[in-house]
Amino acid sequence: MLEITYSVRAGDIEHGGTASAWLKVELRKEGVSEQLARRAGVIAFEGEMNLILYATRGGTLHVAVDDAYIEIELNDDGPGIEDLDLAMTPGYSTAPYWAANLGFGAGMGLINMERNSDRFEISSHLGEGTRIVCWIDRRKDDNST
Amino acid sequence: MTIRLSDLCDVLELEHLTPILDLDREVNTALVGDLLSDVLATAKPGDVWVTVQRHQNVVAVARVTDLAAVILARDVRPTDDVIALAVEHGIVLLGSTAPAFDVCGRLYAILRGDAR
Ligand SMILES: Nc1ncnc2c1ncn2[C@@H]1O[C@H](COP(=O)(O)OP(=O)(O)OP(=O)(O)O)[C@@H](O)[C@H]1O
Numbered sequence: 001m002l003e004i005t006y007s008v009r010a011g012d013i014e015h016g017g018t019a020s021a022w023l024k025v026e027l028r029k030e031g032v033s034e035q036l037a038r039r040a041g042v043i044a045f046e047g048e049m050n051l052i053l054y055a056t057r058g059g060t061l062h063v064a065v066d067d068a069y070i071e072i073e074l075n076d077d078g079p080g081i082e083d084l085d086l087a088m089t090p091g092y093s094t095a096p097y098w099a100a101n102l103g104f105g106a107g108m109g110l111i112n113m114e115r116n117s118d119r120f121e122i123s124s125h126l127g128e129g130t131r132i133v134c135w136i137d138r139r140k141d142d143n144s145t
Numbered sequence: 146m147t148i149r150l151s152d153l154c155d156v157l158e159l160e161h162l163t164p165i166l167d168l169d170r171e172v173n174t175a176l177v178g179d180l181l182s183d184v185l186a187t188a189k190p191g192d193v194w195v196t197v198q199r200h201q202n203v204v205a206v207a208r209v210t211d212l213a214a215v216i217l218a219r220d221v222r223p224t225d226d227v228i229a230l231a232v233e234h235g236i237v238l239l240g241s242t243a244p245a246f247d248v249c250g251r252l253y254a255i256l257r258g259d260a261r
Pocket residue numbers: 046050051054055076078079080081087088092093094095103104105106107108109110111130181182183
């Protein structure tokens with residue numbers, strides 16, 4: 001059992017990905033396979049970067065691991081996403097120009113999170129915030145993805 | 146074909162920007178691109194990544210995807226703090242004066258054994 005919460009600061013691009021890379025190391029220590037730790041790392045990285053770039057006051061990255069699942073949860077309290085289908089469309093991005101110059105804004109982050117999850121849930125309300133929960137099933141660890 | 150990083154450095158005349166790190170990993174595939182999500186979606190462990198991005202997040206991407214090395218094309222130079230971060234986390238950074246197209250062309254010839 002492992003449970004960690006990281007708080008992610010709005011605009012803190014300099015540390016973007018740090019929590020995710022660290023998470024991967026912690027998961028390996030916990031006995032999670034390289035394959036699954038990497039998928040969790042990718043999910044966390046995309047989630048972390050979205051909190052940094054879009055969440056007005058940043059947010060939290062919460063990870064819980066047991067024998068069956070790795071659960072990765074991202075929460076922020078705004079601005080929220082108006083059209084989730086649009087946000088999930090590959091290529092759609094509102095990344096600012098300066099972030100695009102750094103290689104963000106492919107509009108692939110949410111899709112990457114979904115693809116690396118065995119189960120993916122996103123809910124968002126304008127003015128309230130966004131919540132994303134991703135599960136990786138450790139019992140399906142077949143090294144095929 | 147696979148090639149050891151140290152041999153790759155010699156053949157492609159790459160500058161080792163993190164010289165304290167070993168160049169003993171064997172490479173068999175590479176990828177190119179400057180969009181981080183694209184790299185996260187397609188990189189495989191042990192890949193070499195050719196890019197002109199040179200900021201801290203490059204190191205985080207390389208850590209998460211377990212890349213063998215990052216080749217910074219077209220002589221883009223990371224700042225000292227980025228190099229220090231890479232060293233701290235064991236991420237090999239290699240510099241090339243050639244544009245990404247040429248780096249990739251030569252890599253392709255080596256890794257696919259088709260040196261036309
Ligand atoms: N936590 C969030 N709060 C508000 N808007 C968000 C949030 N996460 C994503 N979005 C919106 O959804 C869009 C798509 O996000 P996604 O992560 O898929 O792509 P991106 O961040 O634009 O580019 P990439 O992740 O490929 O660098 C964003 O451009 C942004 O408009």
